[in-house]
Amino acid sequence: MKCPVCGKEAKPTGKEWKFGQFDAKGYKCPACGKSSSAYYKEGKLSHTVPKTK
Numbered sequence: 507m508k509c510p511v512c513g514k515e516a517k518p519t520g521k522e523w524k525f526g527q528f529d530a531k532g533y534k535c536p537a538c539g540k541s542s543s544a545y546y547k548e549g550k551l552s553h554t555v556p557k558t559k
Contacts (some may be wrong), residue, residue, distance in 0.1 A: 507533050507544050507551070507554070509533070509535035509537065509538060509540065509542065510542050510554045510555075511535065511538055511540045511542070511556050512535060512537055512538040512540070514535055514536075514537035514538065515537075516533040516535040516536075516542060517535070517536060518531060518532070518533055519532040519533060519534050519541070520532075525545060527547060528545040528546060528547050528552060529545070529546045529547075530543050530544065530546070531544050531546070540556055540557065541556075541557040542554050542555060542556045542557060543555050543557070
């Protein structure tokens with residue numbers, strides 16, 4: 507997945523959870539150090555949300 511902050515390739519953290527109708531996965535970018543969550547619906551990426559901290 508591309509980092510929503512810097513656009514580089516983010517690596518999965520291994521954290522996965524259900525969020526309503528979405529399957530969510532955590533990612534961390536080794537380039538900028540930011541974490542983000544990706545939300546999938548029916549196996550397709552729906553949207554990403556960068557963490558503010």
